[in-house]
Amino acid sequence: MSTFFLTTAIDYANGDPHVGHAYEKIGADAIARYRRLRGDDVHFLIGMDEHGQKVEQTAAQQGVTPQALVDVLADTFCTMWTRLGISYDQFIRTTDPMHREGVRALIERIFDRSPDDFYEQAYEGWYCVGCESFKQDSEIVDGKCVLHPTRTLERVQERNWFFRLSRYEDFLRDLLTSRPQFLQPESRRNEMLALIDGGLEDVSASRSRLKWGVPFPKPLSSGEVQTTYVWFDALPNYLTATGFPRGEWADRWPAQLHVVGKDITRFHSIIWPAMLQAAQLPLPERVWGHGFVLLGGERFSKSAGVRLDLDEAIGRFGADAFRYFLLREIPFDADGSFSWERFEERYNADLANAWGNLASRVIAMVERYFDGVVPSGARTQVDDEDAAELRDYHAAMDGTRGFLLHEALRVVWQSVVRGNEYVDRQAPWKLAKDPALRGDLETTLASLIRQLARQAVMLAPFMPNKTQELWRQLGAPGQVSEQRFAALPELDATGWKVAKGDPLFPKEARER
Numbered sequence: 001m002s003t004f005f006l007t008t009a010i011d012y013a014n015g016d017p018h019v020g021h022a023y024e025k026i027g028a029d030a031i032a033r034y035r036r037l038r039g040d041d042v043h044f045l046i047g048m049d050e051h052g053q054k055v056e057q058t059a060a061q062q063g064v065t066p067q068a069l070v071d072v073l074a075d076t077f078c079t080m081w082t083r084l085g086i087s088y089d090q091f092i093r094t095t096d097p098m099h100r101e102g103v104r105a106l107i108e109r110i111f112d113r114s115p116d117d118f119y120e121q122a123y124e125g126w127y128c129v130g131c132e133s134f135k136q137d138s139e140i141v142d143g144k145c146v147l148h149p150t151r152t153l154e155r156v157q158e159r160n161w162f163f164r165l166s167r168y169e170d171f172l173r174d175l176l177t178s179r180p181q182f183l184q185p186e187s188r189r190n191e192m193l194a195l196i197d198g199g200l201e202d203v204s205a206s207r208s209r210l211k212w213g214v215p216f217p218k219p220l221s222s223g224e225v226q227t228t229y230v231w232f233d234a235l236p237n238y239l240t241a242t243g244f245p246r247g248e249w250a251d252r253w254p255a256q257l258h259v260v261g262k263d264i265t266r267f268h269s270i271i272w273p274a275m276l277q278a279a280q281l282p283l284p285e286r287v288w289g290h291g292f293v294l295l296g297g298e299r300f301s302k303s304a305g306v307r308l309d310l311d312e313a314i315g316r317f318g319a320d321a322f323r324y325f326l327l328r329e330i331p332f333d334a335d336g337s338f339s340w341e342r343f344e345e346r347y348n349a350d351l352a353n354a355w356g357n358l359a360s361r362v363i364a365m366v367e368r369y370f371d372g373v374v375p376s377g378a379r380t381q382v383d384d385e386d387a388a389e390l391r392d393y394h395a396a397m398d399g400t401r402g403f404l405l406h407e408a409l410r411v412v413w414q415s416v417v418r419g420n421e422y423v424d425r426q427a428p429w430k431l432a433k434d435p436a437l438r439g440d441l442e443t444t445l446a447s448l449i450r451q452l453a454r455q456a457v458m459l460a461p462f463m464p465n466k467t468q469e470l471w472r473q474l475g476a477p478g479q480v481s482e483q484r485f486a487a488l489p490e491l492d493a494t495g496w497k498v499a500k501g502d503p504l505f506p507k508e509a510r511e512r
């Protein structure tokens with residue numbers, strides 16, 4: 001059994017979950033569920049980034065402690081992930097004592113293994129509180145941060161611990177070139193190689209003007225104890241979640257996959273591997289930089305002010321339909337747009353009319369012509385063509401070509417279309433009128449039930465609840481989530497007792 005430890009970015013505790021957060025969790029969840037159906041030992045980590053100046057400021061504005069603020073937000077996020085069916089195994093919070101200890105241990109290990117990698121230096125620059133970072137000239141327009149034009153930039157000077165990222169240029173170039181799968185899609189990798197070729201600057205590892213965080217384990221020469229700066233606090237969560245430096249952390253580390261947005265690919269494919277290399281720790285196997293969900297051409301983010309109510313989007317047709325829509329419509333390797341019209345089109349065409357209708361027709365015919373007991377029937381062309389597509393499905397899901405979730409769904413829908421065509425061509429209602437054609441009727445419906453069962457398994461990573469409901473209506477044994485892809489080619493539905501239920505995707509459904 002191979003282990004598959006995958007992570008999403010941890011969400012910053014400064015506002016409620018939005019569609020951008022949800023898209024990343026849903027995509028990673030589909031990958032986690034897919035790996036479980038392969039039989040892998042999956043560990044799926046998500047969490048919250050809870051330190052920083054913005055949290056401190058927001059808490060002060062609300063008259064609560066930072067801890068009280070992040071406790072409420074962590075609850076809000078967890079409730080949302082449960083509603084969306086995110087099957088995480090662990091939820092890490094950077095305020096966890098275990099994480100705080102792990103951060104300090106990692107920094108101490110770097111001091112120990114690579115003593116020259118941290119150094120003290122004075123730093124002065126224009127500081128944006130919105131970004132929690134010093135801004136370069138190219139990021140400042142009319143004296144304001146381009147991302148936060150309503151905020152005032154502050155002139156800040158302080159002495160910090162710096163991390164000698166510049167030392168790792170050759171190492172990182174070699175990593176990205178010799179292990180092309182380390183960072184995908186390829187467009188992201190090319191961006192990072194260009195960035196490295198332009199020269200890497202050292203980065204701050206501690207800050208003075210920051211209270212809400214993990215104390216940096218080593219004081220400055222002045223004796224001042226600073227707070228660990230964002231990268232050295234947030235990025236190590238993937239490692240500290242394993243229990244590092246205590247216990248059996250090495251059984252789980254390194255992670256097989258970090259799923260992150262393209263805006264933070266740089267931190268995960270440049271700063272993070274350099275930190276691990278400095279600590280002489282194994283690197284993660286892969287980083288996948290997904291694109292953004294756009295609404296009217298803008299990405300979802302708190303600061304951009306793009307609004308789409310997540311509750312309303314889930315409530316429109318239910319969590320599974322929302323998951324399906326996002327992963328079908330937004331390519332997981334690029335940007336894509338959300339629109340209500342498109343959502344309704346996909347719901348009606350793909351889910352209600354194509355797949356839901358195929359399921360209800362076939363199950364109804366087994367009830368009508370065979371008292372609900374699935375007959376035995378020889379392999380047909382439907383089984384053969386599905387077997388060929390199962391290979392395409394795996395190629396889209398297993399990472400060999402990246403994580404092309406939208407392609408996997410397209411492949412399954414070819415099977416759905418073929419199923420409906422097969423029903424129309426075979427016309428079981430005609431076969432049923434002629435006792436001499438009973439064998440053909442058995443073959444036809446047995447083949448279609450097998451096809452629906454295979455589709456349920458292939459779609460279980462995307463729509464866990466609807467596929468389980470179909471699995472139940474098919475009378476298939478156990479849970480759909482307990483199935484294994486390896487068994488699909490030999491799947492036999494003979495003797496299953498179908499039980500027609502409510503339509504899987506009622507038209508104009510509203511979950512209220």
Ligand SMILES: [Zn+2]
Binds near residue numbers: 129130131132145146
């Ligand atoms: Zn800013």
